[in-house]
Amino acid sequence: xxxxxxxxxxxxxxxxxxxxxxxxxxxxxxxxxxxxxxxxxxxxxxxxxxxxxxxxxxxxxxxxxxxxxxxxxxxxxxxxxxxxxxxxxxxxxxxxxxxxxxxxxxxxxxxxxxxxxxxxxxxxxxxxxxxxxxxxxxxxxxxxxxxxxxxxxxxxxxxxxxxxxxxxxxxxxxxxxxxxxxxxxxxxxxxxxxxxxxxxxxxxxxxxxxxxxxxxxxxxxxxxxxxxxxxxxxxxxxxxxxxxxxxxxxxxxxxxxxxxxxxxxxxxxxxxxxxxxxxxxxxxxxxxxxxxxxxxxxxxxxxxxxxxxxxxxxxxxxxxxxxxxxxxxxxxxxxxxxxxxxxxxxxxxxxxxxxxxxxxxxxxxxxxxxxxxxxxxxxxxxxxxxxxxxxxxxxxxxxxxxxxxxxxxxxxxxxxxxxxxxxxxxxxxxxxxxxxxxxxxxxxxxxxxxxxxxxxxxxxxxxxxxxxxxxxxxxxxxxxxxxxxxxxxxxxxxxxxxxxxxxxxxxxxxxxxxxxxxxxxxxxxxxxxxxxxxxxxxxxxxxxxxxxxxxxxxxxxxxxxxxxxxxxxxxxxxxxxxxxxxxxxx
Numbered sequence: 001x002x003x004x005x006x007x008x009x010x011x012x013x014x015x016x017x018x019x020x021x022x023x024x025x026x027x028x029x030x031x032x033x034x035x036x037x038x039x040x041x042x043x044x045x046x047x048x049x050x051x052x053x054x055x056x057x058x059x060x061x062x063x064x065x066x067x068x069x070x071x072x073x074x075x076x077x078x079x080x081x082x083x084x085x086x087x088x089x090x091x092x093x094x095x096x097x098x099x100x101x102x103x104x105x106x107x108x109x110x111x112x113x114x115x116x117x118x119x120x121x122x123x124x125x126x127x128x129x130x131x132x133x134x135x136x137x138x139x140x141x142x143x144x145x146x147x148x149x150x151x152x153x154x155x156x157x158x159x160x161x162x163x164x165x166x167x168x169x170x171x172x173x174x175x176x177x178x179x180x181x182x183x184x185x186x187x188x189x190x191x192x193x194x195x196x197x198x199x200x201x202x203x204x205x206x207x208x209x210x211x212x213x214x215x216x217x218x219x220x221x222x223x224x225x226x227x228x229x230x231x232x233x234x235x236x237x238x239x240x241x242x243x244x245x246x247x248x249x250x251x252x253x254x255x256x257x258x259x260x261x262x263x264x265x266x267x268x269x270x271x272x273x274x275x276x277x278x279x280x281x282x283x284x285x286x287x288x289x290x291x292x293x294x295x296x297x298x299x300x301x302x303x304x305x306x307x308x309x310x311x312x313x314x315x316x317x318x319x320x321x322x323x324x325x326x327x328x329x330x331x332x333x334x335x336x337x338x339x340x341x342x343x344x345x346x347x348x349x350x351x352x353x354x355x356x357x358x359x360x361x362x363x364x365x366x367x368x369x370x371x372x373x374x375x376x377x378x379x380x381x382x383x384x385x386x387x388x389x390x391x392x393x394x395x396x397x398x399x400x401x402x403x404x405x406x407x408x409x410x411x412x413x414x415x416x417x418x419x420x421x422x423x424x425x426x427x428x429x430x431x432x433x434x435x436x437x438x439x440x441x442x443x444x445x446x447x448x449x450x451x452x453x454x455x456x457x458x459x460x461x462x463x464x465x466x467x468x469x470x471x472x473x474x475x476x477x478x479x480x481x482x483x484x485x486x487x488x489x490x491x492x493x494x495x496x497x498x499x500x501x502x503x504x505x506x507x508x509x510x511x512x513x514x515x516x517x518x519x520x521x522x523x524x525x526x527x528x529x530x531x532x533x534x535x536x537x538x539x540x541x542x543x544x545x546x547x548x549x550x551x552x553x554x555x556x557x558x559x560x561x562x563x564x565x566x567x568x569x570x571x572x573x574x575x576x577x578x579x580x581x582x583x584x585x586x
Contacts, residue, residue: 005044005166005167005168006044006045006046006164006166006167006168007038007043007044007045007046007167007168007169007170007171007585008045008046008047008048008156008159008164008167008169008170008171009031009034009035009038009045009046009047009048009171009173010047010048010049010151010152010155010170010171010172010173010177010180011027011028011031011047011048011049011173011174011176011177012027012028012049012050012136012137012147012148012151012173012174012176012177013027013028013031013049013050013052013136014028014031014032014035014047014049014115014117015028015029015031015032015033015458016032016079016103016105016115017079017458018457018458018459019074019079020074020079020080020103021052021055021056021072021074021136021457022049022050022051022052022055022117022136023056023136023458024056024136024137024388024422025387025388025422026214026387026388026482026483026484026485027173027174027214029314029458029461029484030173030290030312030484030573031047031049031173032315032318032458033313033314033315033318033484033573034173034573034576034577035047035105035113035115036105036107036315036317036318036573037313037315037572037573037574037576037577038107038113038577039105039106039107039108039111039112039113040107040108040109040111040336040337040574041107041574041577041578041581042107042109042111043113043577043581043585045113046113046114046115046116046159046164046167047113047114047115047116048100048115048116048117048118048151048155048158048159048177049115049116049117049118049151050117050118050119050133050136050147050150050151051076051101051117051118051119051121051133052117052133052134052135052136053074053076053119053121053133053134054071054072054134054135054138055071055072055074055135055136056072056135056136056137056422057069057070057071057072057422057425058070058071058072058073058455059422059454059455059456060454061434061438061452061454063438064435064438064439065434065435065436065437065438065439065452066431066435067422067423067431067434069425071134071135076101079103080101080102080103080117081101081102081103082099082100082101082102083099083100083101083102083116083162085099085100085158085161085162085163086098086099086158086161087154087157087158087160087161088154088157089149089150089153089154089157090232091129091132091146091149091232092231092232094126094129096120096125096129096132096150096154097120097122097124097125098118098119098120098122098150098154098157098158099118099119099122099158100116100117100118100119100158100162101116101117101119102114102115102116103115103116103117108317108336108337109337116155116158116159116162118133118150118151118154118155118158119133120132120133120150121133121134132146132147132150133147133150137424141224141225141228142228144222144224145224145228145229145232147176148176148177148178148179148222148276149179149232151176151177151179151180152176152177152178152179152180152181152182152183153179153180153182153183155177155180156170156180156183156184156187157183167208168208168585169208169209169210169584169585170184170208170209170210171210171211171212171580171584171585172209172210172211172212172280172284173212173214174212174213174214174215175211175213175221175222175275175276175277175279175280176222176276177280178211178276178277178279178280178283179276179279180209181205181209181279181280181283181284184205184208184209184283185197185201185202185205185283188200188201188204188205189201197241202283205283206283206284206285207285208285209280209283209284209285209286210284210285210286210287210288210580210584210585211280211281211284211286211287211288212287212288212289212290212310213277213280213287213288213289213290213298213307214290214481214482215481216294216297216298216301216478216479216480216481217392217479221275221276221277222275222276222277223273223274223275223276224273224274224276225272225273225274226272226273226274229274277302278302281302281305286308286583286584287305287306287307287308288307288308288309288310288583288584289307289308289309289310289481290309290310290311290312290481290482291309291311291312291481291482291502291503291505291506292309292311292505292506293478293501293502293505293520294309294480294481294482294502295307295308295309296309297478308583310576310579310580310583311482311503311506311571311576312482312483312484312487312503312571312573312576313484313487313570313571313572313573313574313575313576314484314487314488314491314571314572314573315572315573315574316335316336316339316342316491316568316572316574317336318458318462319461319462319465319466319487319488319491319492320462320466320491320492321360321363321462321463321466321467321492322360323356323357323359323360323363324356324357324360324466324491324492324493326356327348327352327353327356328342328345331344331345331347331348331352332344332345332348338574339568339569339572339574339575340569340570340574340575341569342491342564342565342568342569343565343566343569344565345493345561345564345565345568346561346565350554350557353493353557353560353561354553354557354560356493357469357492357493357494357560358378360466360467360492361378361382361467361468361469362378362467363463363467364382364418364463364464364466364467364468365377365378365382365467367463368418368451368453371451371453371454372451372452372453374416374449374450374451375449376416376418376449376451377414377416380414380415380416380449381413381414381415381416381469381470381545381546381549381550382415382416382417382418382467382468382469382470383398383415383416383417383418383468383469383470383471383472383497384417384418384419384464384465384467384468384470384471384472384489384494385398385417385418385419385420385421385471385472385473385474386418386419386420386421386453386456386460386461386464386465386485387421387473387483387485388421388422388423388424389421389422389423389427389430389431389433389434390423390427390430391429391430391433392475392476392479392480393473393474393475393476394474394475394476394530394533395419395421395433395437395474396433396436396437396440397474397530397533397534397537398417398472398474398534398537399436399437399440399444400530400531400534401534401538402440402443402444404538405444405448405538406444406447406448408538408541408542408546409447409448410447412541412542412546412547413546413547413549413550414448415448415541415546416448416449416450416451417441417448417449417450417451418450418451418452418453418464418468419437419450419451419452419453420452420453420454420456420460420464421434421456422455422456434452437450437452438452461485461488462488465485465488465489465491465492465494466488466489466491466492466494467492468489468494469494469549470494470495470496470497470514470545471485471486471489471494471495471496471497471498471514472496472497472498473485473486473496473497473498473499473504474498474499474517474533474537475499475501475502476499476501476530476533477499477500477501477518477520477521478501478520478521479501480499480501480502480504481502482502482503483501483502483503483504484503484571486498486503486504486507486514486567487503487507487567487568487571487572489563490507490513490563490564490567490568490571491564491568491572492564493560493561493563493564494560494563495513495514495515495559495560495562495563496508496513496514496515496563497514497515497517497537497540497541497545498514498515498516498517499516499517499518499533500516500517500518500519500520501520501521503571504516505520506571507566507567507570507571509562509566511544511555511558511559512558512559512562512566513559513562513563513566513567514559514562514563515540515544515545516540517533517536517537517540518532518533518536
């Protein structure tokens with residue numbers, strides 16, 4: 001690769017900085033960290049996403065834990081530069097004009113990766129079309145389908161309008177961007193002077209495309225009714241001509257395979273839906289899951305496709321707290337350029353590591369007390385949990401037995417708990433989960449202090465993952481693709497107490513990088529009873545973690561050292577991007 005040959009990276013959401021609300025959670029955070037490490041490594045990458053003028057949402061929580069939402073208000077011009085180039089897509093026969101806003105990500109040596117956010121809010125468009133790029137994951141199927149056409153097809157057209165002609169690879173971060181393959185097919189047909197798509201064009205597009213899938217749950221893959229897709233046929237000729245490659249029967253939830261194609265017997269027209277994952281799978285040369293276990297699960301879900309695995313990471317400098325950065329700068333110069341050198345944390349005196357963590361903890365608790373009046377104490381073992389609120393993540397597992405938890409804090413050692421996370425506006429179960437955490441906190445008071453922080457974002461994420469003493473993560477196996485919150489904690493010497501799923505299957509060395517909850521589960525089995533995991537969680541706290549924190553400082557520090565030296569040095573996007581370069585980009 002040379003500066004004249006680029007990697008085009010497409011993602012529905014990208015976390016660029018806390019004040020730019022163009023992300024909702026892990027997918028966007030991963031995209032932002034990927035871009036930052038590409039800049040650090042001088043990888044010639046250019047990224048595309050949507051502008052999301054109204055963001056995901058601004059979260060309000062009342063004293064009972066009821067979540068309400070409102071659009072995010074932010075000044076686009078304060079952060080981004082409007083580009084003069086324009087492009088168009090056709091939606092339901094209408095020409096929709098597109099523009100791009102530029103944000104520059106600078107690496108440690110000054111190398112720049114440009115990020116372009118696509119926007120339809122132009123006076124030439126109808127009022128309806130001007131709103132198409134406003135809301136991240138908002139609206140109905142029609143709105144989402146329009147957004148994915150704007151991102152995939154419109155993004156490629158803007159890429160060309162901006163002067164990027166020599167693009168070696170197109171990397172789709174999840175299936176939202178899969179329509180870019182359609183535009184690449186259109187380009188190949190035009191280049192070859194044809195009127196129809198043939199195998200030559202298909203193979204040429206496959207050679208260019210890379211697809212990263214992020215979900216082990218079939219329902220998590222975007223699907224659209226074909227009768228809705230048919231309204232977009234000006235752009236989607238290839239899909240309509242090859243429906244059998246991408247259609248699934250959503251009513252039966254069954255996949256059947258024949259060669260490279262996906263077919264279903266006796267399909268009723270109303271039961272056929274366009275599956276964006278299959279569109280990406282069929283037109284990609286390299287496909288990967290985001291952890292070793294997730295790669296295995298994906299190969300079971302999509303049995304006729306070769307699917308590799310590249311385990312996620314986090315951008316080390318972004319997620320390391322200021323006190324910890326100062327410590328690393330003093331003892332491990334060059335750690336930003338070489339994240340693997342974090343293993344040398346083992347040479348840092350224990351007193352310095354402990355004191356540095358206490359500074360980060362005090363900063364977190366000062367914020368928590370100011371926001372919630374919780375009255376949290378720096379000398380008390382503090383557990384943190386912050387993720388997008390979805391039921392499979394079991395944020396309330398710790399509250400399965402309130403009396404046992406209360407007795408633990410009273411007899412073994414005091415605890416305090418900090419939570420954060422947003423539920424999707426239409427996820428009633430997720431909102432119920434937040435309310436249950438509020439109720440549990442009220443029931444545990446005053447024996448255990450519980451705080452729930454509103455508007456979880458990347459700024460608060462770093463404060464939390466760097467300031468708590470133990471990071472709690474309780475997804476129900478095997479539903480976790482990877483997860484990265486525990487990786488951020490590890491960068492700051494915070495060990496995890498986590499279910500054995502996703503990345504933690506690779507990162508857990510019992511008592512050295514943290515502690516496990518339960519046991520791994522084979523994909524396809526169900527775990528309706530969480531009692532066994534809850535018992536394991538309580539037992540680890542009672543017998544190991546709480547006594548070690550209060551009575552065996554050296555033993556607890558061992559886990560802090562291990563978190564940085566083993567997990568921080570490996571589970572970073574510097575290593576991850578290097579793997580993409582070798583396995584996919586080259």
